[in-house]
Amino acid sequence: xxxxxxxxxxxxxxxxxxxxxxxxxxxxxxxxxxxxxxxxxxxxxxxxxxxxxxxxxxxxxxxxxxxxxxxxxxxxxxxxxxxxxxxxxxxxxxxxxxxxxxxxxxxxxxxxxxxxxxxxxxxxxxxxxxxxxxxxxxxxxxxxxxxxxxxxxxxxxxxxxxxxxxxxxxxxxxxxxxxxxxxxxxxxxxxxxxxxxxxxxxxxxxxxxxxxxxxxxxxxxxxxxxxxxxxxxxxxxxxxxxxxxxxxxxxxxxxxxxxxxxxxxxxxxxxxxxxxxxxxxxxxxxxxxxxxxxxxxxxxxxxxxxxxxxxxxxxxxxxxxxxxxxxxxxxxxxxxxxxxxxxxxxxxxxxxxxxxxxxxxxxxxxxxxxxxxxxxxxxxxxxxxxxxxxxxxxxxxxxxxxxxxxxxxxxxxxxxxxxxxxxxxxxxxxxxxxxxxxxxxxxxxxxxxxxxxxxxxxxxxxxxxxxxxxxxxxxxxxxxxxxxxxxxxxxxxxxxxxxxxxxxxxxxxxxxxxxxxxxxxxxxxxxxxxxxxxxxxxxxxxxxxxxxxxxxxxxxxxxxxxxxxxxxxxxxxxxxxxxxxxxxxxxxxxxxxxxxxxxxxxxxxxxxxxxxxxxxxxxxxxxxxxx
DNA sequence: GCGGATCAC
DNA sequence: TATGGTGATCCGC
Numbered sequence: 001x002x003x004x005x006x007x008x009x010x011x012x013x014x015x016x017x018x019x020x021x022x023x024x025x026x027x028x029x030x031x032x033x034x035x036x037x038x039x040x041x042x043x044x045x046x047x048x049x050x051x052x053x054x055x056x057x058x059x060x061x062x063x064x065x066x067x068x069x070x071x072x073x074x075x076x077x078x079x080x081x082x083x084x085x086x087x088x089x090x091x092x093x094x095x096x097x098x099x100x101x102x103x104x105x106x107x108x109x110x111x112x113x114x115x116x117x118x119x120x121x122x123x124x125x126x127x128x129x130x131x132x133x134x135x136x137x138x139x140x141x142x143x144x145x146x147x148x149x150x151x152x153x154x155x156x157x158x159x160x161x162x163x164x165x166x167x168x169x170x171x172x173x174x175x176x177x178x179x180x181x182x183x184x185x186x187x188x189x190x191x192x193x194x195x196x197x198x199x200x201x202x203x204x205x206x207x208x209x210x211x212x213x214x215x216x217x218x219x220x221x222x223x224x225x226x227x228x229x230x231x232x233x234x235x236x237x238x239x240x241x242x243x244x245x246x247x248x249x250x251x252x253x254x255x256x257x258x259x260x261x262x263x264x265x266x267x268x269x270x271x272x273x274x275x276x277x278x279x280x281x282x283x284x285x286x287x288x289x290x291x292x293x294x295x296x297x298x299x300x301x302x303x304x305x306x307x308x309x310x311x312x313x314x315x316x317x318x319x320x321x322x323x324x325x326x327x328x329x330x331x332x333x334x335x336x337x338x339x340x341x342x343x344x345x346x347x348x349x350x351x352x353x354x355x356x357x358x359x360x361x362x363x364x365x366x367x368x369x370x371x372x373x374x375x376x377x378x379x380x381x382x383x384x385x386x387x388x389x390x391x392x393x394x395x396x397x398x399x400x401x402x403x404x405x406x407x408x409x410x411x412x413x414x415x416x417x418x419x420x421x422x423x424x425x426x427x428x429x430x431x432x433x434x435x436x437x438x439x440x441x442x443x444x445x446x447x448x449x450x451x452x453x454x455x456x457x458x459x460x461x462x463x464x465x466x467x468x469x470x471x472x473x474x475x476x477x478x479x480x481x482x483x484x485x486x487x488x489x490x491x492x493x494x495x496x497x498x499x500x501x502x503x504x505x506x507x508x509x510x511x512x513x514x515x516x517x518x519x520x521x522x523x524x525x526x527x528x529x530x531x532x533x534x535x536x537x538x539x540x541x542x543x544x545x546x547x548x549x550x551x552x553x554x555x556x557x558x559x560x561x562x563x564x565x566x567x568x569x570x571x572x573x574x575x576x577x578x579x580x581x582x583x584x585x586x587x588x589x590x591x592x593x594x595x596x597x598x599x600x601x602x603x604x605x606x607x608x609x610x611x612x613x614x615x616x617x618x619x620x621x622x623x624x625x626x627x
Numbered sequence: 628g629c630g631g632a633t634c635a636c
Numbered sequence: 637t638a639t640g641g642t643g644a645t646c647c648g649c
Contacts, residue, residue, distance in 0.1 A: 022639090052639050059632095156639040286634050313635095317647070325642045340644095348641060361631085384628080394639085400629055415636050433641085 017044030022056045024155065026280050026287075029238075030113075030147035037162060039150035046159045055394035057261035063288055069314055070296045082310055089309035095326055101243070101334045102265045105218045107191075107205045109225070109247035111184065111237045112202035112257035113139035118180050119170045121234050132160050133169050140172055144257060177201075183233045191225055194336050198246075201237075204245050206336055219262045226260065243270065243331055245333030246326075248280050270330040275303040281325050293324075302327050341439075345380065346388075347371050348433025353392035357427035364417055367434045375436060380402040381406035382436035385413060387420040390431035399424065406440045 017040045024043070047053040077085075103284050111117065120143070130146035132139045136157035146152075149164035180580040181200040188195040192205040207221045218241035229237050236258040240251025244264045254261040263273055279302055280290045293299040296307045296315070305312065313321045326332050347370045351363060356385030375381065375470045386400040387408075399420040406411060417434055 005649095047639080050639080062632095132642085135638090137638055140640085156638085158638050202636075284634070288633060319646075342643080344643065346642060350640065386629090396631080398630055402628065431640090435643090465638095 015042045019060075020044045020047070020053070020056070021287075022047070022053075024152060028147070028152055030144045031150065031152065033148065034150045036150075042150075042162055043155075043159055046162055051393045055480065063291060067292055068296050070292060073315055074296060074311060074555045077311075077314055081314060085314040086310040089313045089321075089325070089373050090320065092111060092313070093306065093309060093329065096322070096325055096329055096331055098265065100329070100331055103208070104206060104243060104334045105208045105211055105221075105331070106242055106245050106248040107207045107218065107225070108240045108242075108245065108252040108625060109184075109188070109203055109205070109229075109237050110239075110256070111201035111235055113141055113147075114235070115172060115177055116143040116146075116170075116179075117235050118176050119140040119173070121180075122176060123170075125136065126170070129168050130164050130166065131170060132157060133170050134174050134212070135169065135171065138163075180235060182525050184229055184235075184237070186226065187228045187232060188275065190228075191221065196336065204248065204333075207241070217262075219260070220262045222262065226258075243334065244331065246282065247273065247330055247332070249283055250277065253281070271303075274328065274330040275301065277302045278450065279305070279327065284323065285327070302330070304328075339342060342378075342380075343439065344435050344437040345371070345374055345378065345382070345439065346386075346433060346435030347374065348388055350390075350431045353428055353430040355392075355426060357425060360421065360425075360429060360432070363432050364433055364434075365414065366423055368410050368413045369437060371434045372408060372414060379441060380436075381408040381437050381442050382440065383407070383438035384436070385416045385420075386435040386437065387417055388433035388435065389421075389424060389427070389429055392428040392430050397424070401428070402438065408436070408442070573615055 020043070021040070022043070047056075116131045119131065119133060126143075126146060129143070130149060130151065131143035132141075133150060134140040134157055137159050139151065139153055139155050139160050141153050142151040142155075142160070146160070146164055146167055149167075151164050151167060157167075157169060157625065177200050181197075184201075185195070185197060185203070187410040188197075188203050188205055191207055191210050196204040198204070204474050205225075207218060210216070212216060222239040222241050224240055226237055229235065237253050238256040238258060239260040240248045240254065240263075241260070242248040242263040247263060247270065251261040251263055263269055278300055279285050279293060280287075282302065285293075290300075297304075297311050299305060299308055305324045309325055309328070313323045316324070347367055349363065349367065354360065383404075383406055384400055384402045386398050389397045389399070391397070401416050401420060403412075403416065407416075413434065413436075421616055423431075455458055
């Protein structure tokens with residue numbers, strides 16, 4: 001209730017476009033001579049009134065509230081508090097300073113307008129033209145010619161068009177980018193066999209040894225390396241050299257494109273460099289953090305982090321404060337981190353917003369298929385499945401379940417995903433996504449999935465436009481991991497985790513009351529206590545409430561068999577876990593309808609692929625035929 | 628463990 | 637007409 005409605009604190013009123021800075025807030029290379037006011041105005045005019053715009057406004061309002069809250073916290077600090085946190089901060093800064101390591105030389109390389117440059121290389125007629133790689137909806141990369149007009153990555157194409165009439169569009173072609181990326185990596189390899197690739201077009205190299213062995217400077221290495229890359233790819237890149245990765249990354253941006261910047265391994269040089277450096281340049285400090293630090297504490301340069309150290313310690317978590325102080329000291333990332341293994345795998349798709357449930361289930365089906373393919377390609381299974389939804393008005397929600405056993409088959413995924421989606425309906429969506437986490441390498445597990453065979457029955461040559469699908473041969477996230485933050489101690493809570501029990505069985509309860517109350521997703525007990533445990537619910541009479549599978553009216557027999565399929569699947573899942581199957585056994589006992597999938601001896605069911613799957617395969621063969 | 632946010636590319 | 641996809645992390649429950 002602080003600000004009067006009529007007079008927004010800054011930018012509102014006369015010049016509404018000034019208050020709308022959605023993304024594009026960090027100055028990018030090649031945008032120096034741009035009339036920012038004009039660009040802002042165009043973006044505002046093109047966005048105004050859209051659902052996207054409205055959502056951005058809501059988000060900005062939330063950020064503003066957060067800022068107000070922090071300000072209040074700040075104002076409530078007593079002199080005592082402040083002197084206490086000053087001591088805390090000074091101790092921390094001494095510790096951090098003691099960890100400073102100036103013995104390493106790091107080089108960061110960044111290809112110049114990579115996708116656009118590759119496209120131009122392959123099609124020289126594009127040379128000199130303002131080019132956008134992407135679509136009318138989204139630009140992945142803009143050429144430097146286009147950047148002069150304010151066009152840039154992450155901007156929707158139609159706004160790019162407005163800013164730059166004559167903007168040429170090219171669809172992304174990731175095979176090409178991967179090819180050229182591999183060429184660059186062959187060069188990196190020669191300078192640091194343990195180089196860290198953070199994306200197709202960026203990498204960190206520890207060139208300490210090269211410098212020592214060859215008796216040359218970091219600058220000479222950078223020059224040579226950039227020249228080699230140009231020789232072998234025909235593409236230019238920029239480089240930064242510094243005593244750590246955090247600073248090296250900033251340096252590679254300074255003389256972009258086709259340039260380099262070297263910061264000597266000298267404490268004073270680092271501190272001077274950082275003293276005027278805007279915090280937004282640091283990786284890990286984005287739009288929101290920048291706003292919070294500026295508007296709450298008046299911090300805009302890295303050095304000011306040190307001046308406000310006590311407040312940083314008072315207002316933020318220890319991890320965040322450590323990070324901020326490291327930034328102020330110009331510290332971060334001198335050791336080569338361990339190769340990390342992937343922690344999640346996901347796919348998501350945007351589509352024309354719809355509230356048609358059968359359409360949504362179709363999308364979900366396709367996502368499940370994609371995810372399964374990716375999981376099986378990598379030989380992975382997972383325990384936590386997360387459904388991501390973006391509503392027609394851009395609100396994002398996620399809903400997750402953790403299963404007792406590792407899964408990766410399409411059918412298993414669909415059972416859980418459908419349940420999660422159902423619990424949110426009805427609603428109108430423009431995006432859905434599925435993510436699997438808590439991963440586990442399938443090779444380690446003797447009970448390998450045998451569900452692959454089912455996929456043939458579902459395979460529907462879907463035409464997807466994977467414009468922004470990244471090649472992921474490499475991933476080394478760098479975010480906020482510059483320091484040697486060994487305080488990674490994950491406190492394992494003494495939590496009696498009430499695991500979500502088998503979703504498919506609770507789905508089964510859903511009685512004829514179609515629009516049932518908030519589904520007892522989390523309550524396995526409801527299953528056991530249900531009086532009609534085996535009733536399958538069919539939405540609108542012919543869509544399976546569990547997986548969205550459709551059966552036209554008149555296919556009662558098939559519906560019964562379909563229900564059997566889900567029951568069998570439930571049993572499989574529970575059997576696979578060995579033990580704690582009492583619920584499903586009860587259900588089985590209740591069942592009177594003949595069901596050929598009688599549980600075989602529990603211990604060996606996992607490995608007995610045949611007996612387990614024949615009935616299911618038969619069912620889908622039949623269904624497929626009928627539809 | 629979940630959900631919302633933030634961030635990078 | 638129209639504002640992406642993948643992966644990670646952190647915080648507050």
